[in-house]
Amino acid sequence: MSTREYQVCTNCVMDTTDSVIQFDEKGMCDHCHNYYENILPNWHPDEQGRKKLDEIVAQIKKDGKGKKYDCIIGLSGGVDSSYLAYLAVKKLGLRPLLFACDTGWNLNVAVQNVEKITKGLNMPLHTEIVNWNEMKDLQLAFFKAQVPYQDIPQDHVIFASLYNYAAKHGIKYVLTGGNNSTECVREPIEWVYQNDIRMLKDIHKKYGTIPLKTLPLCGMFKAHLYYRYIKGMKVVKPLDLIPYTKAKAIATLQKEFGWEPYANKHFESVFTRFYEGYWLVKKFGYDKRRCHFSSLILTGQLKREEALEILKNPPYDERQAMEDLEYVAKKLGLTKEEFINLMEQKNKTYKDYKNTSGMISLAVKAARLFGMEKRQYR
Numbered sequence: 001m002s003t004r005e006y007q008v009c010t011n012c013v014m015d016t017t018d019s020v021i022q023f024d025e026k027g028m029c030d031h032c033h034n035y036y037e038n039i040l041p042n043w044h045p046d047e048q049g050r051k052k053l054d055e056i057v058a059q060i061k062k063d064g065k066g067k068k069y070d071c072i073i074g075l076s077g078g079v080d081s082s083y084l085a086y087l088a089v090k091k092l093g094l095r096p097l098l099f100a101c102d103t104g105w106n107l108n109v110a111v112q113n114v115e116k117i118t119k120g121l122n123m124p125l126h127t128e129i130v131n132w133n134e135m136k137d138l139q140l141a142f143f144k145a146q147v148p149y150q151d152i153p154q155d156h157v158i159f160a161s162l163y164n165y166a167a168k169h170g171i172k173y174v175l176t177g178g179n180n181s182t183e184c185v186r187e188p189i190e191w192v193y194q195n196d197i198r199m200l201k202d203i204h205k206k207y208g209t210i211p212l213k214t215l216p217l218c219g220m221f222k223a224h225l226y227y228r229y230i231k232g233m234k235v236v237k238p239l240d241l242i243p244y245t246k247a248k249a250i251a252t253l254q255k256e257f258g259w260e261p262y263a264n265k266h267f268e269s270v271f272t273r274f275y276e277g278y279w280l281v282k283k284f285g286y287d288k289r290r291c292h293f294s295s296l297i298l299t300g301q302l303k304r305e306e307a308l309e310i311l312k313n314p315p316y317d318e319r320q321a322m323e324d325l326e327y328v329a330k331k332l333g334l335t336k337e338e339f340i341n342l343m344e345q346k347n348k349t350y351k352d353y354k355n356t357s358g359m360i361s362l363a364v365k366a367a368r369l370f371g372m373e374k375r376q377y378r
C-alpha cells in the first residue's frame with residue numbers, strides 16, 4: 001500500500017486505490033484525459049460509424065457466402081454479448097455461430113439467458129465444456145500465487161476456446177461485445193493484469209499439480225500475429241459503431257427475449273462475484289465498480305454523485321460473500337478455513353512471476369507510434 005494521500009477524481013470516481021493515477025491541477029485524472037484525448041475523438045457511434053459498420057457487414061457477408069456461418073460470437077449471457085448477438089442477427093442479417101464456454105462456474109441466470117437468446121434468434125449454439133480438473137487446478141494455482149487477478153484463468157480459457165475454435169473451423173470474423181460505452185475506463189494493470197500466457201504458465205508450474213493437457217490456451221502473440229496475419233482472422237467491435245447504452249440494451253433484451261439482468265456488470269458467475277466483490281476488495285482494496293461506473297459517467301449514463309453513493313456500500317453483502325467463499329472453496333477442494341488462511345497470506349503481483357509486460361508495453365507503444373492503437377497502456 002502506498003502512503004499517498006487519498007484523492008478521488010473530480011470528474012469520474014477513480015481514486016488513489018489506483019497507485020499510479022495522476023491528477024491535473026483541476027483534480028481530473030489521467031483516465032479522464034485518456035478518454036477525452038484518445039478515445040472520444042476516434043469514436044463515432046453516428047453516421048460515420050454506421051457507414052463503416054455497413055461496409056464491414058457487406059464484407060462479412062461476401063466472405064461468408066456458401067459457408068455455414070459468416071462469423072462467430074462468444075455469448076456469455078451478459079448484456080454486451082447478448083445485445084451483440086441480437087444486433088448481428090436481427091439488425092445486420094448476419095449468420096453467426098453462437099459460442100458459449102462452460103468453465104464450470106456459470107450462474108443459472110447466465111445459462112438461461114444464453115438459451116433464451118439462442119432460441120429467440122433461432123441460431124445454433126456451440127458450447128465448449130472445459131475439463132474441470134484442469135480448470136480447477138489452474139484456478140487454485142492462481143489463488144496460491146496470491147495475485148489480484150483471479151479472473152485470468154477463466155478469461156483466458158474463454159478467449160482461447162473461442163479463438164482456437166474459429167481458427168480451426170475457418171471462421172474469419174470474430175465479433176466481440178467489447179465497447180467504449182461501458183468499458184472506456186480500463187482497470188489499472190495492477191488490478192487486472194492482461195492475458196499473459198507466460199505468467200499463466202509460470203504460476204501453474206509453481207503451484208499446479210496436474211498437467212494442462214486439454215485446457216484451451218492461446219497466447220497474445222498467437223492471437224494477434226498468427227491468427228490475424230497468417231489465418232486472416234478479423235476482430236470486429238460493432239457496439240462501438242452504433243449508439244449503444246446499457247439501459248437501452250437491457251430494455252431491448254428484456255422485451256425481445258425475456259432476458260434477465262444481474263446485480264452487477266460482470267457477475268455472470270459465483271466465482272466472478274466472489275472474486276470481484278470480495279477477494280479483490282478485501283485483500284487488495286481494488287473495487288472494479290469504480291472503473292465501470294467511471295465509464296458510465298464519462299459516457300453520460302450515470303451521475304457521479306449517484307456512483308459515489310453506491311460506492312459507499314460494499315459490492316455485495318457480507319453474508320452472501322461468506323456463502324460464496326464457502327462455495328468457491330469447496331468447489332476448489334478446500335475447506336473454508338483453508339481458504340481463509342490462503343487469503344491471509346502475503347499479496348503478490350505479476351512482477352513476482354515470469355511475464356511479458358515489458359514486451360507487450362513495447363508493442364503497444366510501437367502500435368501507438370504507427371497510429372494503430374489509440375489507448376494508453378498503463
Ligand SMILES: [Zn+2]
Nearest residue numbers: 009012029032
Ligand atoms: Zn477521472
